[in-house]
Each structure stands twice: as C-alpha cells, then as structure tokens.
Amino acid sequence: MERTPKHTILCVDDEKQILSSLKRLLRKENFDLLTATNGEDGFKIMASRNIHLVISDHRMPGMSGISFLAKILETYPDTIRILLTGYTEIDSIKASINEGHVYKFLLKPWNDDDLKQEIRKALERYDLIQSNNSLHLMVAAKNKELEQINKNLENIIKQRTRELELQNQALELTRVLFRGLPVAAIGVSYDRTIILINRQAEKLKINGRMVIVGNALADYFSKDVMTKFLPVFESQINQVKLDIPVDNQVYGVILSALTGRFFGKGFILCLQEQAV
DSSP states (O other), X not given: OOOOOSEEEEEEOSOHHHHHHHHHHHXXXXXXXXXXXXXXXXXXXXXXXXXXEEEEESSOSSSXXXXXXXXXXXXXXXXXXXEEESSOOHHHHHHHHHTXXXXXXXXXXXXXXXXXXXXXXXXXHHHHHHHHHHHHHHHHHHHHHHHHHHHHHHHHHHHXXXXXXXXXXXXXXXXXXXXXXXXXXXXXXXXXXXXXXOHHHHTOEETTEEOOTXXXXXXXXXXHHHHHHHHHHTTSOSEEEEEEEETTEEEEEEEEEOOGGGTTSEEEEEEEEOOO
C-alpha cells in the first residue's frame, strides 16, 4: 500500500533536464515533488502549497537562486532552503548561508546518494523545528494558563483574606458587645461547659460560687433547673425562660440555642436580676 507523502519538495531550475534528473532520482522516495523553471513560478507554487523544502539552482535568468531563497526566507521562514550551483562562487554563497538565506549548498554535478541523504537531513531538520515550535507554543499556552490560575488564586486569596478580616472584625465586635451587655451572659458549649463569660457574669455568684470558665453548668444549677434546660440542650426548642432564685435574689434566666452557622455548637445563658 502506497504511503501518503509526508513532505512536499519544490525544485526550481531553468534547465529542464536538471528537473528531470531530480524527478528520476527522487521518484521512489516518499516525497511529493513539485518543479518550476524560474523564481516567479516557484513563488506561485509556494503560495498554493505547503512546501517543506526548496531546492533551487543558483544561476537562473531574471532572479538568482540566492535572491529567490532570500525572498522565501522573508515570506516562508520555516521552509528549508538548499542551493544547487555549478559554479564555485563560494564567498557569495557562504555569505548567503551566514545571513540565513540558505540552509546548505550542493555543487553540481551531485552524488545521488549524497543528495538524497542531504534531503532527508533537511526534512528531519524541518520536522525538528516544527516540533520545537509546537512545544514552545504548548509551553507558552501552559504558562499563560498558569498565569491565569495564579491570578485567579491571588484574587481568591485576596477575597478570602478580606472575608477573614471582616469575620475577625465581626468576632471582635461581637466579643466587645458580649462583654459589655448590661446583663450577665454565659457562653455554654454543646457539652454544657462554660466557655465564655462577660463582665456582669464575672461579678455574679450562683449558689455561693463565682462563675468560672471551664466549669460545668451543672455545678451552678440544681437538677430541677437543668431538667428545665433539657429541651433546649436537646434541640427540641430554641429557647427557655425561667425565674430562679440566685443567692436570695430572683433572676430572670433565658437559655437560647445558637442559630445559623453556629447551630448545634452551643448556647447562651443570660441572667438578669428581677425587680422586687
């Protein structure tokens, strides 16, 4: 089964016998070979086909091979350029190579095996350049993607930092408000341990004991009162209100379950001395 040619080669020479020789030489190679007898026709072919390698004669009427390949470099920089010459104008040809117009030059008459080997090397070079270009494009795309990810991450971090700052401000404000409440307030954890008290609660004695963070709520209230608190503790209701005696003084007591994102995490117990 015949393979589809991977590469297309354009040969430009004003001598038709040279083009015929190249066709015979390369007919068994897996190349798509196109020919032109002058630079202008060569450019027309370049405009209509994707050419990977151009092999051009040096001495041609109208436009020299070096001029032709120099124009190809400007318009089709990826195309590999080989110059064929039967003349020994080495200095001008070397200068053209140094300026990048020509990848390599070969002298006429050529050695068939050498020419085919040079063509293979040139096409391998073309493939390598294309692979490198694709890799560079992929790396550039990945870098751009990474840059966007980093930018998004920075925005997320800024947003999250701002949210944390607002939360900290809110917590500080809550702490200040809690501390300054005109009634005794006690924060109670889910396991019914005292975890927070405000200024008024610091002054309070319940059953002769100062309220201390870390003690159990049951250390300060009777079993009967704790039983009345039980529906709130068990989330059956959100709040319970009681009037209970505390050191010969009646206090209005309100036990409330925390709500919102703090639901199930604790309770607030407020005690306010009742007017006689």
